[in-house]
Amino acid sequence: xxxxxxxxxxxxxxxxxxxxxxxRAAGVSTATVSRVLNGNAKVAADLQNRVRDIARELxxxxxxxxxxxxxxxxxxxxxxxxxxxxxxxxxxxxxLQKRIGEAGYTLLLGCxxxxxxxxxxxxxxxxxxxIAGLMLxxxxxxxxxxxxxxxxxxxLVNGWTVDHDHPYVGFDNxxxxxxxxxxxxxxxxxxxxxITQMTQHSDRAADRxxxxxxxxxxxxxxxxxEHLIEMPHKIIEGQMAMKALMNGSERPTxxxxxxxxxxxxxxxxxRESGIDVPGDLSIAGINDIEFxxxxxxxxxxxxxxxxxxxxxxxxxxLARIEGRPVSSQYIVPTDLIVRGTTARPRNI
Amino acid sequence: xxxxxxxxxxxxxxxxxxxxxxxRAAGVSTATVSRVLNGNAKVAADLQNRVRDIARELxxxxxxxxxxxxxxxxxxxxxxxxxxxxxxxxxxxxxLQKRIGEAGYTLLLGCxxxxxxxxxxxxxxxxxxxIAGLMLxxxxxxxxxxxxxxxxxxxLVNGWTVDHDHPYVGFDNxxxxxxxxxxxxxxxxxxxxxITQMTQHSDRAADRxxxxxxxxxxxxxxxxxEHLIEMPHKIIEGQMAMKALMNGSERPTxxxxxxxxxxxxxxxxxRESGIDVPGDLSIAGINDIEFxxxxxxxxxxxxxxxxxxxxxxxxxxLARIEGRPVSSQYIVPTDLIVRGTTARPRNI
DNA sequence: TTGTAGGCGTTATCAC
DNA sequence: GTGATAACGCCTACAA
Numbered sequence: 001x002x003x004x005x006x007x008x009x010x011x012x013x014x015x016x017x018x019x020x021x022x023x024r025a026a027g028v029s030t031a032t033v034s035r036v037l038n039g040n041a042k043v044a045a046d047l048q049n050r051v052r053d054i055a056r057e058l059x060x061x062x063x064x065x066x067x068x069x070x071x072x073x074x075x076x077x078x079x080x081x082x083x084x085x086x087x088x089x090x091x092x093x094x095x096l097q098k099r100i101g102e103a104g105y106t107l108l109l110g111c112x113x114x115x116x117x118x119x120x121x122x123x124x125x126x127x128x129x130x131i132a133g134l135m136l137x138x139x140x141x142x143x144x145x146x147x148x149x150x151x152x153x154x155x156l157v158n159g160w161t162v163d164h165d166h167p168y169v170g171f172d173n174x175x176x177x178x179x180x181x182x183x184x185x186x187x188x189x190x191x192x193x194x195i196t197q198m199t200q201h202s203d204r205a206a207d208r209x210x211x212x213x214x215x216x217x218x219x220x221x222x223x224x225x226e227h228l229i230e231m232p233h234k235i236i237e238g239q240m241a242m243k244a245l246m247n248g249s250e251r252p253t254x255x256x257x258x259x260x261x262x263x264x265x266x267x268x269x270x271r272e273s274g275i276d277v278p279g280d281l282s283i284a285g286i287n288d289i290e291f292x293x294x295x296x297x298x299x300x301x302x303x304x305x306x307x308x309x310x311x312x313x314x315x316x317x318l319a320r321i322e323g324r325p326v327s328s329q330y331i332v333p334t335d336l337i338v339r340g341t342t343a344r345p346r347n348i
Numbered sequence: 349x350x351x352x353x354x355x356x357x358x359x360x361x362x363x364x365x366x367x368x369x370x371x372r373a374a375g376v377s378t379a380t381v382s383r384v385l386n387g388n389a390k391v392a393a394d395l396q397n398r399v400r401d402i403a404r405e406l407x408x409x410x411x412x413x414x415x416x417x418x419x420x421x422x423x424x425x426x427x428x429x430x431x432x433x434x435x436x437x438x439x440x441x442x443x444l445q446k447r448i449g450e451a452g453y454t455l456l457l458g459c460x461x462x463x464x465x466x467x468x469x470x471x472x473x474x475x476x477x478x479i480a481g482l483m484l485x486x487x488x489x490x491x492x493x494x495x496x497x498x499x500x501x502x503x504l505v506n507g508w509t510v511d512h513d514h515p516y517v518g519f520d521n522x523x524x525x526x527x528x529x530x531x532x533x534x535x536x537x538x539x540x541x542x543i544t545q546m547t548q549h550s551d552r553a554a555d556r557x558x559x560x561x562x563x564x565x566x567x568x569x570x571x572x573x574e575h576l577i578e579m580p581h582k583i584i585e586g587q588m589a590m591k592a593l594m595n596g597s598e599r600p601t602x603x604x605x606x607x608x609x610x611x612x613x614x615x616x617x618x619r620e621s622g623i624d625v626p627g628d629l630s631i632a633g634i635n636d637i638e639f640x641x642x643x644x645x646x647x648x649x650x651x652x653x654x655x656x657x658x659x660x661x662x663x664x665x666l667a668r669i670e671g672r673p674v675s676s677q678y679i680v681p682t683d684l685i686v687r688g689t690t691a692r693p694r695n696i
Numbered sequence: 697t698t699g700t701a702g703g704c705g706t707t708a709t710c711a712c
Numbered sequence: 713g714t715g716a717t718a719a720c721g722c723c724t725a726c727a728a
Contacts, residue, residue: 008717011709030721063720065720065722068704070724076456097432098459110445126454129413271644367705378706702725703724709719
């Protein structure tokens with residue numbers, strides 16, 4: 001008795017057109033269609049055109065899951081950021097999406113809420129989804145995450161930071177802190193205060209503090225413990241921190257803020273308590289967000305191009321995925337933008 | 349001669365563990381493993397535990413593409429927004445991601461750059477990627493997009509807006525405009541100006557204008573053509589618009605801005621040209637962004653909870669996907685936040 | 697250069 | 713309840 005292959009009812013729900021449909025319409029094999037559409041192997045020019053035209057006419061769209069399964073690679077790139085509420089990350093992701101979109105990739109986005117365990121969970125999910133590359137924020141990630149990436153051989157780039165152990169596209173945050181401190185030191189300031197976002201959640205913040213400390217040290221000064229305040233990244237927290245700083249002993253004459261948001265809060269507090277900025281107090285931020293030109297006085301700050309982070313990270317990942325050579329270190333330049341919130345200290 | 353099935357070298361690259369591995373280790377079939385892990389059919393309780401334990405031990409992660417291909421549905425949800433630079437959308441997407449993430453879905457994000465063709469292109473890509481649901485911004489989309497969604501039977505929700513023809517989760521933008529106008533009318537204002545984002549790109553903006561017009565009309569007033577200025581959504585544009593408004597004839601005593609960003613620009617211009625706010629001029633915004641509490645004076649505005657848009661949209665899509673009943677209309681309530689930039693007009 | 701068909705990892709159908 | 717295996721849509725090794 002012949003062992004026959006039992007037929008079973010087809011399971012498909014979507015009636016989307018497939019390579020088979022295109023192949024039939026073009027009178028060629030599915031292999032040829034696939035080859036044409038992926039541009040891999042050699043196909044006669046006229047055949048190529050015919051297939052391409054028919055595919056377009058029929059409105060053929062490749063089934064990404066099937067393609068990913070068969071080819072063992074996908075046209076998606078993942079990114080996990082702490083929060084989209086932080087505009088720096090939103091802008092960076094936006095630029096990343098734009099660039100990879102142009103290259104035919106789609107973006108899978110996860111958020112970590114500043115938690116390494118959540119971040120790991122998100123990355124696991126993205127890997128299960130078959131991402132071809134991954135962008136993260138900062139260099140501080142769960143060891144398990146790094147192991148996973150290593151094991152799965154997924155191109156990774158750490159954004160916004162500098163990393164000695166992994167590919168990165170970032171700002172030299174140490175230099176950023178140093179630049180700001182040097183500028184204020186050159187103006188004659190000697191008593192410094194600093195308001196930063198939580199270093200526990202941000203190696204960028206920690207680096208900026210290091211930069212400030214280093215600059216001060218070179219001039220024989222230092223940042224006193226009670227003059228360094230860590231706060232959540234909100235305007236109101238910047239205001240609270242400034243209040244604490246002004247009520248403390250030996251008021252600083254210059255306050256460097258880890259971000260513009262904190263600086264705006266600090267500035268608001270100064271205005272409310274009648275402290276003259278920049279006469280009695282200089283305030284500087286970091287990021288140069290849109291508002292910073294419109295505070296009163298306008299904010300002195302460092303310009304950090306978040307969109308460059310996203311765009312360069314995209315370039316890096318695409319190059320890695322496509323096997324093109326690319327540098328695994330990229331520092332996005334930053335600029336000091338002097339506006340109205342900084343000046344020489346009055347008592348000089 | 350027997351027709352033998354030709355064996356071929358396996359093609360797999362990833363050495364990730366699969367259902368087959370779990371099945372082997374547990375001494376059961378792949379079908380059982382699948383059943384256990386998806387909780388569909390009935391499996392003996394002890395067997396369930398054994399399989400689950402082994403899967404965990406082996407660190408099994410389902411291959412999303414394979415699963416999507418076999419089951420014809422995926423655990424991904426798509427969103428296409430105009431831009432992540434607009435914080436409203438960033439916050440909405442953030443909330444969406446959070447909620448769907450909790451439900452085991454991952455987010456595919458596209459950006460349209462306020463262009464319907466680009467939007468359609470992004471949606472096509474997301475559909476090819478097998479999204480189970482889709483969130484868009486506003487109700488104005490390419491007819492081809494609506495057809496596509498209809499044909500593919502993908503649950504859709506239009507965010508931030510009200511839509512008579514499709515499911516939505518949004519603000520009643522007409523009511524928002526009316527509320528603000530009524531408030532200023534009640535204060536005694538009669539000469540109104542309006543600065544809005546481009547209506548061409550935003551049905552939300554158009555609705556807000558309608559609301560303002562409606563409220564004025566009920567009191568026998570109207571918004572003069574030259575007192576309605578459309579601008580790109582930037583602080584500096586708000587400032588430019590305010591300058592134009594103040595240099596025009598018959599200055600308004602109240603200016604309603606389509607967004608806080610524009611209002612902040614308007615406020616900056618008033619300050620620079622020595623116009624007393626709210627003494628000589630009332631200014632109001634819409635959105636209540638973080639910065640609006642810190643302008644000087646603090647901005648009167650409408651509070652629009654963008655995160656609610658994202659969260660509710662997620663709920664809607666998840667319900668649709670899982671076949672649960674859910675209302676296809678949801679209006680997120682808004683509140684008038686009276687702060688310091690509005691007052692009775694001086695000449696009353 | 698083009699066609700044939702096995703394999704990608706899961707799910708779901710059918711038989712037991 | 714459980715196992716065997718066709719089907720999902722595409723890619724690609726191999727044959728022609």
